[in-house]
Amino acid sequence: MTEAITPSRKAGEESGGQLPRRDSEGTLRVLEELFGRLSQRDVEWILRVAKEFAEGFATLTDIPPTLVVYASARTEHGTPEYDLAFNTGAEAAKAGFGVMTGGGPGGMQGVNEGATSERGPSIGVGIELPREQGFNEYLDIKVACRYFFTRKVMFVKYSCGVVALPGGGGTLDELFEVLTLLQTAKIEGKPIVLVGRWYWQGLLDWLRNVVLATGKISEDDLLLLPLVDTAEEAVALMQERVAI
Numbered sequence: 001m002t003e004a005i006t007p008s009r010k011a012g013e014e015s016g017g018q019l020p021r022r023d024s025e026g027t028l029r030v031l032e033e034l035f036g037r038l039s040q041r042d043v044e045w046i047l048r049v050a051k052e053f054a055e056g057f058a059t060l061t062d063i064p065p066t067l068v069v070y071a072s073a074r075t076e077h078g079t080p081e082y083d084l085a086f087n088t089g090a091e092a093a094k095a096g097f098g099v100m101t102g103g104g105p106g107g108m109q110g111v112n113e114g115a116t117s118e119r120g121p122s123i124g125v126g127i128e129l130p131r132e133q134g135f136n137e138y139l140d141i142k143v144a145c146r147y148f149f150t151r152k153v154m155f156v157k158y159s160c161g162v163v164a165l166p167g168g169g170g171t172l173d174e175l176f177e178v179l180t181l182l183q184t185a186k187i188e189g190k191p192i193v194l195v196g197r198w199y200w201q202g203l204l205d206w207l208r209n210v211v212l213a214t215g216k217i218s219e220d221d222l223l224l225l226p227l228v229d230t231a232e233e234a235v236a237l238m239q240e241r242v243a244i
Contacts, residue, residue, distance in 0.1 A: 052150045056143045060158040065244040066098035068159035070174045071107025072167040085110025087231035093120020095235050096244055103135045107165050112138035125151050161238045162192045166199040183221050191241040194227045195234045
């Protein structure tokens with residue numbers, strides 16, 4: 001029986017509970033065997049995913065220390081929320097960070113525009129969607145994804161910290177994925193900060209008064225979600241917790 005992999009083990013660590021590393025020839029033999037048991041459609045899907053990862057990794061592999069900033073595509077230009085996004089990008093650039101967003105409009109554009117205004121690296125990892133698609137004009141590097149899960153892997157793999165601005169379902173999905181990875185020790189040293197007390201305080205209250213109170217999370221989990229009001233505070237916290 002294969003030993004279960006415990007959360008305390010780091011990804012890629014050799015152990016009795018993980019598959020041993022193989023040379024390239026052995027890996028190819030295993031893949032040929034597995035692919036022979038799959039339908040042509042499944043094989044094509046796997047290859048599309050692999051190609052998407054390979055292209056994204058090749059594009060992002062040499063980027064400087066970068067904060068991934070989650071923000072809403074529906075944030076309107078000229079609003080306080082857009083100004084917050086712009087200021088977050090600008091402050092990150094002034095502190096020596098690159099910024100990475102979903103590359104789209106709204107708050108994502110605000111972050112990229114702010115970084116560009118301070119000549120900081122501005123990266124977009126976009127997604128094909130029926131609406132809210134297309135890259136904004138303030139990007140130095142662009143990666144196009146077909147799948148949400150490949151984009152989320154790139155966000156986590158190539159960022160040194162996570163800044164969550166007001167956002168909807170996508171922002172919540174991305175935020176809680178990182179929180180879960182930290183909570184289960186699948187990743188380490190990737191701080192999160194929520195920006196906008198007026199927006200996030202209700203969520204934190206619910207997590208404390210309902211989720212924590214019923215034993216579904218621990219007090220330490222809540223410590224992973226510091227809350228600030230301004231872009232300056234958010235970037236200052238990242239400077240304290242991330243060595244660049």
